[in-house]
Amino acid sequence: MTDPGRRGPYAKTAERRSEIIASATAVFAAYGYHGGSLRQIAKDLDLGLTTLMHHFPTKVALLEAVLEQEDAANPDFTGQSRRDGFVPGxxxxxxxxxxxxxxxxxxxxxxxxxxxxxxxxxAWLLRRYAEVTATYAELISFDRVAGRITTDGDPERLGQLIMSGWEGIQIRWLADGSDPVAAMRLLLDALLVPAVRPE
Amino acid sequence: MTDPGRRGPYAKTAERRSEIIASATAVFAAYGYHGGSLRQIAKDLDLGLTTLMHHFPTKVALLEAVLEQEDAANPDFTGQSRRDGFVPGxxxxxxxxxxxxxxxxxxxxxxxxxxxxxxxxxAWLLRRYAEVTATYAELISFDRVAGRITTDGDPERLGQLIMSGWEGIQIRWLADGSDPVAAMRLLLDALLVPAVRPE
Structure with a gap:
């Protein structure tokens, strides 16, 4: 367990992988998935293409690693939403x-x-839409029973619409800096009719 | 005016341009702007790259022509919305x-x-966001004065949110076929509170 001869390379591999993922995020953000190349991602790190492909043998393998960051970044969304409410979550x-x-x-x-x-x-996108919509629908139902929100709409349709609205709101923010928090508050307020308006 | 020797080539040029625009729309839709190439667009039409570049000398010139289709497709949105209401428009x-x-x-x-x-x-995107938001805000104010909608929210923020929600709703529809008309009705109903609910 404490053999430094083994720990060193492992830590180094993890670090290298996370550098590559960060570079890939930036390149896909600038050029899209189709437009971004493994060559560019390697070049931005002063790495050889062969070294990069040792860690991620295909472009889609690297994309999957990049996409997984999102889910990893919000590990306790469901628990937090149950505790404090879906809107603050x-x-x-x-x-x-x-x-x-x-x-x-x-x-x-x-x-x-x-x-x-x-x-x-x-396939990843369809899976993500289905999962997120189901989670939102469940949290909306939970909050309605708890008396936190007063909408009488269908939780699944509301959950789907909140997800879609959020996507569009973030695109607008990326383009011109429009406040996404204020826009999401307005959307959640109109769709869910919280018992206490979201601050 | 009726000289067939002149009309022929003009009509042919217009037709060729519109074929190229249709091919570019399909290629950008599949690969993005960065990922799509002029070579691919020409190839899908069995055209030489030189011929294509005679009509559109640069990729961005072709993108602009593609983007202009959208505005051309809805020439009387504002007039129709004033007459029948923003929501039906x-x-x-x-x-x-x-x-x-x-x-x-x-x-x-x-x-x-x-x-x-x-x-x-x-720059095109920023201009489009600003123009569309201003148009929506004006139509929302107009409908409120006319008694068609009963929201007391800020027309500009509402207009911006409707535009953003619409973007996200269309992405969802493109991915999994979710009904965008039903989703937009729900969004417009919640945000604008029509005096008569949108059918």
């Missing part, structure tokens, strides 16, 4: 995303590209 | 877009890409 992520501009941009571009049935990330 | 375009899938996809991808300040279409 969502607004906390919108706020946190202010610090993750290029990751959000990469997400926005890849999502739009991946609507195409032949895109390598199409 | 918007819903009519959402319905019409069901028939323009690849154009909408191209728009979604290029908008996400063009959030980047160095993208060739960044």
């Amino acid at each position: 969502i607004l906390a992520i919108v706020e946190r995303n202010l610090e993750r501009r290029e990751l959000v941009r990469m997400f926005s571009i890849v999502s739009a590209e991946a609507t195409h049935p032949e895109h390598e990330a199409h | 918007i819903l009519a375009i959402v319905e019409r877009n069901l028939e323009r899938r690849e154009l909408v996809r191209m728009f979604s991808i290029v908008s996400a890409e063009a959030t980047h300040p160095e993208h060739e279409a960044h």
Whole structure:
């Protein structure tokens, strides 16, 4: 367990992987998935293409690693939303995303590209939409029973619309800096009719 | 005016241009602006690259022609909205877009890409956001005075949010076929509180 001869290289591999993921996020955010190349990602790190491909043998393997960052970044969204409410739970992520501009941009571009049935990330996008919608619907139902929100709308349709609105709001923020927290508050307020208006 | 020797080539040029624009829409919709190439667009039409570049000397010139289709497709949105209401005016375009899938996809991808300040279409995107938001705000104010909607929210913020929500709703539709007309109705109903609910 404490053999330094083994720990060294492992730590180094993890560090190298996370450098590559960061570079890939920036390149996909600037050029899209189709437009970004492994060569460019390697070049930005002064790495050889062979070294990069030792860590990520294909472009889609690297894309998957990049996409997984998002889920890893919000590990306790569901627990926090049950405790404090769905509206504050969502607004906390919108706020946190202010610090993750290029990751959000990469997400926005890849999502739009991946609507195409032949895109390598199409299955990932469909899975993500289904999972997120189900989670939101469940949290909306939970908050309605708890008396935190007073909408009488269908939780699934509301959850889907909140997710879609959020996507569009983030694209606008990336383009011209329009406050995404204020826009999400307005959307959540209108759709969910909180018993106490979101601050 | 009726000299066939002159009319022939002009008509032919217009036809060729519109074929190139249609091919570019499909290629940008599949690969994004950065990922799509003039070579691919020409190849899909069995055209030489030189012939294509005779009509569109640069990639960005072709992108601009592609983007202009959108505005040309809805020439009387403002007039129609004043006459019949903003909500039916918007819903009519959402319905019409069901028939323009690849154009909408191209728009979604290029908008996400063009959030980047160095993208060739960044200035276009900012101009479009500002213009559309101003138009929506004006139509919302008009409908409120006319008693068609009962929201007391700020027209500019509402207009911006409707535009953003619409973008996200269309991306979802492109991905998994979720009904964009029903989603837009729900959004407009919650944000604008029509005196008569949108059918």
